Amino acid sequence: MTWNSKNYSSPHRLIRLADIFEHCFNVVIGQQLLGTTTQLCISSYEILSIHICRSNGTRFISNK
Secondary structure, eight states: OOOOHHHHHHHHHHHHHHHHHHHHHHHHHHHHHHHHHHHHHHHHHHHHHHHHHHTTTTTTTTTO
């Protein structure tokens, strides 16, 4: 089998496309993890705040 530019560049093109796909996938997964972590922190803070306010006998939302 002889090596010409077509045989040589095809694997390199596939590797380059796989790298691009991996980078894009990592960005999406990173965004999803950041959003989920932020939402979990906010929800946990809200639950703890409500629990502390109820144990102190105060209202979480004041009616002023």
